[in-house]
Amino acid sequence: MSDLLQPGKFSAPIDADKVAADWRQRGYSCNLFVDPPGQQWLDFTHACNELVTVVEGRLEMTVGDARLEMGPGDEVFIPAHALHSVINIHNGISRWLFGYD
Numbered sequence: 001m002s003d004l005l006q007p008g009k010f011s012a013p014i015d016a017d018k019v020a021a022d023w024r025q026r027g028y029s030c031n032l033f034v035d036p037p038g039q040q041w042l043d044f045t046h047a048c049n050e051l052v053t054v055v056e057g058r059l060e061m062t063v064g065d066a067r068l069e070m071g072p073g074d075e076v077f078i079p080a081h082a083l084h085s086v087i088n089i090h091n092g093i094s095r096w097l098f099g100y101d
Contacts, residue, residue, distance in 0.1 A: 007073075020097075041086040043084075054071055058071050059094055060089045
């Protein structure tokens, strides 16, 4: 599942409006999460596809059996019905965008 991660998809500094415009063209919504250090979102599934991009900080994501580390500008594709988790591994706040198709 390493094809799920697109490192550096968006150039730093990350412009959330540009990400949102890109995702809209691809049929996705775009929303922001702001997570404190250590925040964990565990074992989620959705009936639709999801995209995630880090704006600031670092995230560890698991999608199925794949473990991925993300930094600013990286994009991860999460297929519909895939079990996934997100953990803020940054020592500060992580800001990240997520969207559904």
